[in-house]
Amino acid sequence: MIGVAGCGRMGAPMLAALRDGGTNAIGFDVVDKDAAHIHTNLMQFAPHVETLFSVVRDADETDTLLFGDQNLMQTAPNLTRIFIGSTLSPRYVRDLRARVPDHITLIDAPMSGAQIAAQNRTLTFMLGGAQADIDDAIPLLALMGQHFHHMGAFGMGMQAKVLNNLLAASHTAMTRLVLDWADAAGLDQDRLLALIATSSGQNWLASGYDSIEFARDGYANDNSIGILVKDVAAALDAAPPDADQSLPKVVQSTIRALTPRH
Structure with a gap:
């Protein structure tokens, strides 16, 4: 079974x-x-x-x-x-x-x-x-x-996964920032996302914004954004001994600070 x-x-x-x-x-x-x-x-x-x-x-x-x-x-x-x-x-x-x-x-x-x-x-x-x-x-x-x-x-599957999720976390952080800045500029969200999907800024979160369940969430310990924060910590735990961890830590703190997007 x-x-x-x-x-x-x-x-x-x-x-x-x-x-x-x-x-x-x-x-x-x-x-x-x-x-x-x-x-x-x-x-x-x-x-x-x-x-x-x-x-x-x-x-x-x-x-x-x-x-x-x-x-x-x-x-x-x-x-x-x-x-x-x-x-x-x-x-x-x-x-x-x-x-x-x-x-x-x-x-x-x-x-x-x-x-x-x-x-x-x-x-x-x-x-x-x-x-x-x-x-x-x-x-x-x-x-x-x-x-x-x-x-x-x-163990190598997990090594690949935490590196993949580190990229996903960075995409999440930057896509949400871009959308907030677009709001402030009066730019239509749907038009911007359609542009990103066919341009150099293309990424998984932006392309799947309407279907990814956590795309609009703020941070909570028990939701997918909280899990993504945990996943960055897993990547940091496996970082090379002399690696510069400053950028992953900024990404982690950025997604931890996310609030819901409506």
């Missing part, structure tokens, strides 16, 4: 895609989702799971799931494969290999595309792991996504 832990903005549509694809899949979340196949009782979930997709928020929740209060290392005796889908520090992810029993296959499989891509089953996966393990995983991942990039050994 396949289990999805963390059935929020990303996990819930991923679970739906797995179930619609004909797999025997169930979910687990600490918040009641009012769905018969998503459990809040761990013991209705853990003993049945053989393949786990972990899509919880951060490293603390991952630790709780795998080793802490939920402790799937003990409560899921049939577990043989784990996909780490959350965006976490690559350093933390690499260290998981020494903490998880050797008989359990570990694949880092963070996703890109936001909630809209999860709902449309067009996610992009950045993958780290042995080639044979990745080859075996692709048919399952194809139920949820369209693009699969094997970046190297375990």
Whole structure:
């Protein structure tokens, strides 16, 4: 049986895609989702799971799931494969290999595309792991996504993801600033976004402004802007020892200061 832990903005549509694809899949979340196949009782979930997709928020929740209060290392005796889908520090992810029993296959499989891509089953996966393990995983991942990039050994998928999200955070910060300045100048937002889509300023947030769920949000700890702030921190944790971190830190503080855009 396949289990999805963390059935929020990303996990819930991923679970739906797995179930619609004909797999025997169930979910687990600490918040009641009012769905018969998503459990809040761990013991209705853990003993049945053989393949786990972990899509919880951060490293603390991952630790709780795998080793802490939920402790799937003990409560899921049939577990043989784990996909780490959350965006976490690559350093933390690499260290998981020494903490998880050797008989359990570990694949880092963070996703890109936001909630809209999860709902449309067009996610992009950045993958780290042995080639044979990745080859075996692709048919399952194809139920949820369209693009699969094997970046190297375990941990390299996460390394690629945090660098990708660092760019996404910079696009978010600058696109929102540009739109605010356009407002002040009396420039029509829709016309400007149409221009950006066909010009040198083109970027993912601007091109998907009407469909990306967090494009107009302000910062909150539990929303996608808050998660993006967390993702920049994950990138900074994996920065080269002598790297200049000043620009990523400015981007992080800028998106933390965002207010809702109407």
